[in-house]
Amino acid sequence: MSAIKKIFTSRSNANGIFFMRMQSILGFKPKDISHYEKAFTHRSLGLKKEDGNPLNYERLEFLGDAMLGAVIAAHLFEAVQGGNEGYLTKMRSKVVSRKHLNELGSELNLLRYIKANIPKENFGANIHGNLFEALIGAIYLDRGYPYCKKFIYKRIINPYVDIEKLEGRIISYKSVLIEWCQKEKKTFKFDTFEDTGKDTVKHFAVKLYIDDKIIAKARATSKKKAEEIASKRAFYVFQRQIEGK
Amino acid sequence: MSAIKKIFTSRSNANGIFFMRMQSILGFKPKDISHYEKAFTHRSLGLKKEDGNPLNYERLEFLGDAMLGAVIAAHLFEAVQGGNEGYLTKMRSKVVSRKHLNELGSELNLLRYIKANIPKENFGANIHGNLFEALIGAIYLDRGYPYCKKFIYKRIINPYVDIEKLEGRIISYKSVLIEWCQKEKKTFKFDTFEDTGKDTVKHFAVKLYIDDKIIAKARATSKKKAEEIASKRAFYVFQRQIEGK
Known part of the structure; x- marks a missing residue:
């Protein structure tokens, strides 16, 4: 040494x-x-x-x-x-x-x-x-x-x-979707509003527009949840394009 | 469980x-x-x-x-x-x-x-x-x-x-050599005898015959050592054949 x-x-x-x-x-x-x-x-x-x-x-x-x-x-x-x-x-x-x-x-x-x-x-x-x-x-x-x-x-x-x-699991469909829209120069809009209706618990509904077309709707007990569900639905509509397959 | x-x-x-x-x-x-x-x-x-x-x-x-x-x-x-x-x-x-x-x-x-x-x-x-x-x-x-x-x-x-x-290191050249002779149907003979000569310590000499030809000789302070040295010398004579190269 x-x-x-x-x-x-x-x-x-x-x-x-x-x-x-x-x-x-x-x-x-x-x-x-x-x-x-x-x-x-x-x-x-x-x-x-x-x-x-x-x-x-x-x-x-x-x-x-x-x-x-x-x-x-x-x-x-x-x-x-x-x-x-x-x-x-x-x-x-x-x-x-x-x-x-x-x-x-x-x-x-x-x-x-x-x-x-x-x-x-x-x-x-x-x-x-x-x-x-x-x-x-x-x-x-x-x-x-x-x-x-x-x-x-x-x-x-x-x-x-x-x-x-x-594991390649997606944690937030909303962020994946937004990122994709920005990359692809598509406009997006979450139209979110209270929609409790006859439920005893407060509910929110959301309409998700991409390029001014309604792509998905969802309803849940929070805005965040509703938007995530709608995003997931939209994700599956565009999955092949988003994942580039 | x-x-x-x-x-x-x-x-x-x-x-x-x-x-x-x-x-x-x-x-x-x-x-x-x-x-x-x-x-x-x-x-x-x-x-x-x-x-x-x-x-x-x-x-x-x-x-x-x-x-x-x-x-x-x-x-x-x-x-x-x-x-x-x-x-x-x-x-x-x-x-x-x-x-x-x-x-x-x-x-x-x-x-x-x-x-x-x-x-x-x-x-x-x-x-x-x-x-x-x-x-x-x-x-x-x-x-x-x-x-x-x-x-x-x-x-x-x-x-x-x-x-x-x-590591594939050879521990006994004698055993490797004998195994090879048997496999190749060659005869072998260790002709080992005391050969102290003018040395103060007892010595042994060996002649190693393969197919009745002297292939190697050696001399050392024990029969075992002398035979191992002679075997090692013979090993190098036949190395390519023994290792199948």
Whole structure:
């Protein structure tokens, strides 16, 4: 480890910048900072461990990828009770897609911590996701599975894993419809009015006009509900066009 | 859970046969036996959870597969210091191959615990591996990652994961060579004799004949060592033929 020490020492003690930045990214104090140093050591430095094996973050990616897969699997297992094995597998691969991991690594600006012997412009697009995976591998070595889980919840699941979105479920038909009308330069108007009639509870009715034609009507106990129902009805009228099929 | 209870209750209390058998397979006492009951509930029973979703072990396979992948990855990461990312991935896929998981499940005779509505003969060959994965999923739900790890070490890594074998490293050149001679109907003879000469330590020399021709010679401080060295030399003479290239 002497080679890596030379590179990181100045910033790796408990008050160093690297230690502090890691702590802020991780949400906990690193126990053994050398794992995190390794997670940012690029192969271009040509460093070697004492046993002669290369010293860089590539093996950590393998470890981090496996931990990420396990934590996301356990989360989806609980969160998507209705999903069978194949469905859960598909959802997981959406969460841990290369594209998504690159976004996560890029958002944390992990590239700023890398130690390499090539210009930063020369890294491929996947560098962000690779560093993100390596960081998770380092967390496993430093603190074990529970901290990996904590970190993955903090950085991925809580902020980004929206089951409804992942499942492609539509939460608001009204907003989908409005967005589509704007894109297609169609006019729309919700004509909503109280219409309790003989009911004991207050009711509202709505007429939904698109391009000045009534496309759908609905009636419910709130304006919001009535408009959502009418939007859903209109959605099904235009479904093929909205979904571009 | 009332449906599953009816099927398992008689054997599921802490003194029941199912509980005892699980304990013996797992190496620890189950906390919540219902997870293990689920791990042996086949879809053919058509059971449903209270929320209407199917109740069987298929989702647990997804969970168990992910935990297995993580534990094996962490083990290989430590055990194979010289392996890069791609190499570790390849080794892991050997360990968790469908064939291997089927052997493991079959050896534990997991099929005897299954509750199904079809004859056991009708299950495919993968039933053993599927139940094995589901069992690991149940362990995760019951006791978390550390117990999954413990179980996977006990049932897979300690008894079966031989890094040298996985890496295809040759442990005994002599046995490889003999096997090849027998397969190819070649005669072989180790002519081994004491040959200390002027050395202060006893030495042995060996001449290795294949099809009555001397192929290699060696000299070492034990018969065994000398024969292994000669075999290794002969191995390299015939390497392409032995490895079928």
